Amino acid sequence: MIFHLISGLALAAFCIGYALRRRRRIHIPLMLAAGLTDLAVVIILTIQRDPFGTLARSSPGILWVHVSLALLSLVLLGRQAWTGRRLVGDPAARASHGRLAVTFLACRTLTFITALMVTPA
DSSP states (O other): OHHHHHHHHHHHHHHHHHHTTTOHHHHHHHHHHHHHHHHHHHHHHHHHHOHHHHHHHOOOHHHHHHHHHHHHHHHHHHHHHHHHHHTTTOGGGHHHHHHHHHHHHHHHHHHHHHHHHHSOO
């Protein structure tokens, strides 16, 4: 349950950071904090719960969907960090960074929703 809370806070920070994207002094630290928090949750869960072993032993379709979305979210997060860093020297990267942000937020939101669905009560 604590991981859902932390993950939800990270998702909220991503959304707030997106809303404040024009205010770089807020946007950048907020997105970095959200990204590092999200990454820390993934690392801790991977160590504690062995998600790939669980996936290999189970067959619920929603679990496969969740793990796929989670992996895609991590790839998109890395891509966002890379394109965000590129903005420092290449303002033309702004368009791809912005388009990718919407895709990332949608995927990350679906990851959060499916996490709530696969976790036992």
